[in-house]
Amino acid sequence: MKKIAFIGAGSMAEAMISGIVESKLLKGEQIWVTNRSNQEKLDNxxxxxGVNGSYNLEELLDGAxxxxxxxxxxEAATGIGQIKSYLTEKTMLVSVLAGVSTENIELLAEKKLPVVRAMPNTSATVGKSATGLAINAHVTDVQKKIVQTIFETVGMTAFVDESKIDAITGLSGSGPAYIYYLIEAMEKGAAEIGLDQQMAKELIVQTLLGAADMVAKSAxxxxxLRAEVTSPGGTTEAGLRVLASYDVQNAFINCIKExxxxxxxxxxxxxDELYPVK
Incomplete structure (x- = not known):
């Protein structure tokens, strides 16, 4: 891999650039970035x-x-419309655009070309994303490996059929917010039982890290695992009984479904917006 070009320079693009550079997958000068008009962001x-910011699309895309x-x-229609004349049928497009299918990307590009649809999450910022990847029929084995390697710099990856991308979005794409919501509740509970805010945060974070590690490493x-720490008549059982009374488990299930x-x-x-019925 010699060159990657980013169309868009927001938080997800920066998270990926950071992961790629820190992992030494590519050097900064091998990465090119553009956006609509924010030169200050490109300079930053x-x-x-050490990446290259440019509004010269030919220079940006050549050899990527x-x-x-x-x-x-x-902005998919406008963005792809601006670059389509510089794309060849061998150019691999990797989309992190929620809701834009690989088929629509091909239609907007007006040519058959390799397209990968990716659904990372915001934990990419700290190298802990869970990214779902779906490819179309034009992606080669070499290109599949390239895109996997790119997203592994910001976390773990899983290839799925494109029909599952919405489910990936509901589970792990939005998932960090569900965990933050839980942390908010635990912090409020800690305050009500008289624990110092900073101490409570440290205890909650370590508890979540430990529980996640247990799930990851245990068969x-x-x-x-929950049953093994729930002694009859104990404190954990008392707490879980309250959660069950509020049907919290089903609330989370329905949250993911919705x-x-x-x-x-x-x-x-x-x-429908990209291709309105005439």
Missing amino acids: LHEKY DAVILAMKPK KPAKQ ATAQSKRLGIALS
């Missing part, structure tokens, strides 16, 4: 990572092994 990325579409989803399912359904609705709405 150059100062931090992968072109990362990292603009806002509503036991989460249900069994987020998945919303991802599908947004995708349909965006598709």
Whole structure:
């Protein structure tokens, strides 16, 4: 891999650039970035990572092994329209645009070309993203390996059929917010039982890290791990009884289902916007 180009320079693009540079997958000068008009942002990325910022699209895209579409989803038609004349049928487009299908990307590019649809999450910023990847029929084995390597610099990856991307969005794409919501509740509970805010934060973070590590390293399912720390008549059982009374588990299940359904609705709405019925 010799060159990657980013169309869009927002937080996800920066998280990926940081991961790529810190992992030494590529040097900063092998990464090119553009956006609509924010030169200050491009200058900032150059100062931090040594990347090339440019509004010369021919220079930006020439010889790129992968072109990362990292603009806002509503800007897909404009963004792809501006670069399509510089794309060849061997150019791999990697989209982190929620709701934009690989088929629509090909239609906007007006040519058949390799397209990867990626659904990372905001934990990419700290190198802990869980990224779902879906490829179209034009992606080669070499290109598949390239895109996997790129996203492994910001966390773990899983290839799925594109029909599962909405489910990935509902589960792990939106997932960090569910955990933050839980942390908020634990912090409020800690305050009400008289614990210092900073101490409570440290205890909560370590508890979550420890529990996640247990799930990751143990062959036991989460249900069994939970049962093993729930002594009859004990404190854990008392707390879990309250959660069950509020049907918290089903609330989380329905939360994930609704987020998945919303991802599908947004995708349909965006598709209708890109290709309105005449």
